[in-house]
Amino acid sequence: MHGISLDRYDLAILSALQKNSALTNSELGERVSLSPSQCSRRKARLEAEGVIKGYSARLDATSLGFGLRAITRVNLKAHGESMDDDFVTLLTKHAMVREAYSVSGDADYVLHIIAKDLTAFSDFIHHHLLPHPNVTQVRSEIILRSMKEEQGLPVEGG
Amino acid sequence: MHGISLDRYDLAILSALQKNSALTNSELGERVSLSPSQCSRRKARLEAEGVIKGYSARLDATSLGFGLRAITRVNLKAHGESMDDDFVTLLTKHAMVREAYSVSGDADYVLHIIAKDLTAFSDFIHHHLLPHPNVTQVRSEIILRSMKEEQGLPVEGG
DNA sequence: TCCTTTTGCGCACATTCTATGCACTATTTG
DNA sequence: CAAATAGTGCATAGAATGTGCGCAAAAGGA
Numbered sequence: 127m128h129g130i131s132l133d134r135y136d137l138a139i140l141s142a143l144q145k146n147s148a149l150t151n152s153e154l155g156e157r158v159s160l161s162p163s164q165c166s167r168r169k170a171r172l173e174a175e176g177v178i179k180g181y182s183a184r185l186d187a188t189s190l191g192f193g194l195r196a197i198t199r200v201n202l203k204a205h206g207e208s209m210d211d212d213f214v215t216l217l218t219k220h221a222m223v224r225e226a227y228s229v230s231g232d233a234d235y236v237l238h239i240i241a242k243d244l245t246a247f248s249d250f251i252h253h254h255l256l257p258h259p260n261v262t263q264v265r266s267e268i269i270l271r272s273m274k275e276e277q278g279l280p281v282e283g284g
Numbered sequence: 285m286h287g288i289s290l291d292r293y294d295l296a297i298l299s300a301l302q303k304n305s306a307l308t309n310s311e312l313g314e315r316v317s318l319s320p321s322q323c324s325r326r327k328a329r330l331e332a333e334g335v336i337k338g339y340s341a342r343l344d345a346t347s348l349g350f351g352l353r354a355i356t357r358v359n360l361k362a363h364g365e366s367m368d369d370d371f372v373t374l375l376t377k378h379a380m381v382r383e384a385y386s387v388s389g390d391a392d393y394v395l396h397i398i399a400k401d402l403t404a405f406s407d408f409i410h411h412h413l414l415p416h417p418n419v420t421q422v423r424s425e426i427i428l429r430s431m432k433e434e435q436g437l438p439v440e441g442g
Numbered sequence: 443t444c445c446t447t448t449t450g451c452g453c454a455c456a457t458t459c460t461a462t463g464c465a466c467t468a469t470t471t472g
Numbered sequence: 473c474a475a476a477t478a479g480t481g482c483a484t485a486g487a488a489t490g491t492g493c494g495c496a497a498a499a500g501g502a
Binding site: 146176177178181182186187189190192195218225227229230232233240241269270277278280281 | 290298301302303304305306333334335336337338339340341342343344345347348350353355372375376379380381382383384385386387388389390391393394398399423424425426427428429430431432433434435436437438439440
Binding site: 318319320321322325 | 450451452453454
């Protein structure tokens with residue numbers, strides 16, 4: 127923590143906005159027992175301090191035709207800054223790779239992939255990921271069902 | 285797709301709002317070449333149809349003291365509706381488990397966990413997850429670094 | 443093809459919301 | 473303790489939203 131101090135009002139605001147950022151300052155104020163103008167000011171401060179990084183619409187995958195999600199674990203042959211950069215550039219170029227983490231454990235990277243269907247997913251794996259010169263192993267788990275999906279961080283304040 | 289038809293304006297609106305839902309209708313209109321009022325109407329329609337599920341603030345983990353993220357894979361001993369329900373109830377009860385997916389592959393479930401620190405994470409694993417009667421195996425990968433994090437779905441529209 | 447109906451559009455504007463000055467209160471600092 | 477600073481709600485100017493309206497465009501039917 128870099129000296130940013132958040133009181134219980136801040137935390138309640140953050141929690142409420144993480145769940146629903148379309149709340150008006152008035153609605154927010156009702157939830158956290160502050161006036162609308164104070165909510166506006168605190169919100170602005172939290173934005174300025176980078177605690178709130180931004181706001182996003184949450185979209186329905188099915189409506190948009192995205193029928194497949196997968197968690198894909200990748201191992202690389204060798205590591206070095208340019209090698210990893212090259213691999214990461216590949217990931218960055220493909221919109222279906224939504225998240226990519228370097229991890230400790232069996233795998234080097236864990237990817238979260240969202241594709242239209244199995245064909246699109248398979249195409250990416252076989253035509254782009256596996257042929258990459260530094261990729262030695264790719265293991266994918268298709269998401270069958272989502273049991274829990276909470277937005278963002280475990281902030282409690284509401 | 286349930287007969288919802290989205291034209292290129294809709295897709296552009298969705299893409300823009302997924303990236304930044306704080307855009308005014310006026311700003312949005314500039315991006316997609318429609319009037320502010322038309323943006324307002326389309327947005328309302330997309331919300332009513334469930335294509336837009338809601339809006340969320342994106343919060344900075346470090347500012348809020350969350351220093352550890354992990355991808356945790358879990359295997360269960362036996363499966364059945366009541367057994368899985370019991371396990372899922374456990375996951376639902378713990379705010380640090382942000383996502384939980386039933387998957388095909390080596391593991392039965394993949395969890396995305398966000399904790400304050402290693403102690404909190406380890407506490408959950410050792411005091412809650414591993415002791416669960418139906419849990420046979422737990423393998424965790426700590427996220428060392430995020431290489432890519434795109435919000436939501438790979439919607440392209442401008 | 444033409445005519446009718448339906449849908450989508452921007453304009454204008456009433457209503458709602460936001461952001462900020464102000465005066466007061468509460469908290470912190472020296 | 474007094475002075476300075478920070479936080480607060482009220483009031484309000486300006487910005488934004490949402491909706492009626494008339495027109496244009498698209499769809500449907502003969």
